[in-house]
Amino acid sequence: MDREKAICLVSGGLDSCVTAAIAAARHERLAFLHVNYGQRTERRELSAFREIAAHYGVRETLILEMPHIRCIGGSALTDPDIPVPENALGEEGIPVTYVPFRNAHLLAAAVSWAEVIGAGVIYIGATEVDSSGYPDCRAEFFRAFERAAEAGTRPETRVRVAAPVLHMGKADVVRRGVELGAPLHLTWSCYQGESEACGACDSCLLRLKGFREAGVPDPIPYREG
Amino acid sequence: MDREKAICLVSGGLDSCVTAAIAAARHERLAFLHVNYGQRTERRELSAFREIAAHYGVRETLILEMPHIRCIGGSALTDPDIPVPENALGEEGIPVTYVPFRNAHLLAAAVSWAEVIGAGVIYIGATEVDSSGYPDCRAEFFRAFERAAEAGTRPETRVRVAAPVLHMGKADVVRRGVELGAPLHLTWSCYQGESEACGACDSCLLRLKGFREAGVPDPIPYREG
Numbered sequence: 001m002d003r004e005k006a007i008c009l010v011s012g013g014l015d016s017c018v019t020a021a022i023a024a025a026r027h028e029r030l031a032f033l034h035v036n037y038g039q040r041t042e043r044r045e046l047s048a049f050r051e052i053a054a055h056y057g058v059r060e061t062l063i064l065e066m067p068h069i070r071c072i073g074g075s076a077l078t079d080p081d082i083p084v085p086e087n088a089l090g091e092e093g094i095p096v097t098y099v100p101f102r103n104a105h106l107l108a109a110a111v112s113w114a115e116v117i118g119a120g121v122i123y124i125g126a127t128e129v130d131s132s133g134y135p136d137c138r139a140e141f142f143r144a145f146e147r148a149a150e151a152g153t154r155p156e157t158r159v160r161v162a163a164p165v166l167h168m169g170k171a172d173v174v175r176r177g178v179e180l181g182a183p184l185h186l187t188w189s190c191y192q193g194e195s196e197a198c199g200a201c202d203s204c205l206l207r208l209k210g211f212r213e214a215g216v217p218d219p220i221p222y223r224e225g
Numbered sequence: 226m227d228r229e230k231a232i233c234l235v236s237g238g239l240d241s242c243v244t245a246a247i248a249a250a251r252h253e254r255l256a257f258l259h260v261n262y263g264q265r266t267e268r269r270e271l272s273a274f275r276e277i278a279a280h281y282g283v284r285e286t287l288i289l290e291m292p293h294i295r296c297i298g299g300s301a302l303t304d305p306d307i308p309v310p311e312n313a314l315g316e317e318g319i320p321v322t323y324v325p326f327r328n329a330h331l332l333a334a335a336v337s338w339a340e341v342i343g344a345g346v347i348y349i350g351a352t353e354v355d356s357s358g359y360p361d362c363r364a365e366f367f368r369a370f371e372r373a374a375e376a377g378t379r380p381e382t383r384v385r386v387a388a389p390v391l392h393m394g395k396a397d398v399v400r401r402g403v404e405l406g407a408p409l410h411l412t413w414s415c416y417q418g419e420s421e422a423c424g425a426c427d428s429c430l431l432r433l434k435g436f437r438e439a440g441v442p443d444p445i446p447y448r449e450g
Contacts, residue, residue: 072341073341105333144375145377
């Protein structure tokens, strides 16, 4: 086991849960960070975060409010006037659910917290494959952000960014989660619902496809329709 | 005049006011961004921001709340339990007023907003000279952050970071401000006071030294002592 303290960015979704499971298999000392930024299913994601943290016995947790991301706007995920598209997975270009430069805000918070608590690595559950082409979910961005963190923090601070599911398709993420005993039943992915997943938004469609391809039943409830 | 829209990060202090004056001399289209992050003199800085924006007739303004920076902690500037030092300017190392990786949060917000409103350059009033050795106030960090912004935003988004007072001492900042007719009487620098500046904190000492060396009277009120 790695003695280095690791911060996991845990949204409460499938990818971040499996990323946390990977970090838990490698590191003795874990700290979990969750960010509320006015996303539509903020409360539901927060309760998933708390349950996943409890599952792994992580006591060093930080929940941050970033209402400013919603104020900046520019995304269907945070602006109620921009509808969340359904069945838009095949469309080209960057989707309207892209929150401009969002991961920079999450990583900046993680790097600041890493400086305060002495963590050396940040795990983020970003995925390039099967994902929506968000520019802030690419290895090139994470490497560039690592260099910015190196240049912009105390000389003794060294923080790496680990994105272990970045090159996995959703089915691989599900398989890896099952292998590691990740609590997939505690995760939440839907952009629309809070008690039952809608099964129709981009995020649900990707998730369902992943479970189907992995040959594993999705343990969360879906709206009948 | 440059047709490109410029975002200025305006805290309300001397450096950001002169930086805004420089941007105003170069760009027809300006947008001003202010961030409240739980700094001790938050309200005073915000009123300075509003007055400076009014002075330049800037209508595109955004005021963001970033309470999360205070929650992360680690700085005398945001944690009431860590005293703000007085007369610590000669001390070595990074001072306790350093807010871990703070400028990354401010720049992330500015880059997100630049993507939404179509700005191509962000002005930040950071200064290396006479400053306190904050690692996130160095050219190396701004160049690295520019590359992260390039990698983490839409392909069509291009955002530069301009820090025109970075290599100026405080006296040069004052002189440049006077040359450009910057409203220095509207600025606020003190870490302690809100109606009168304390004249004793690091920020006041630097400011007073700058005005003295420039041979210009500081137009703001100081506590008698």
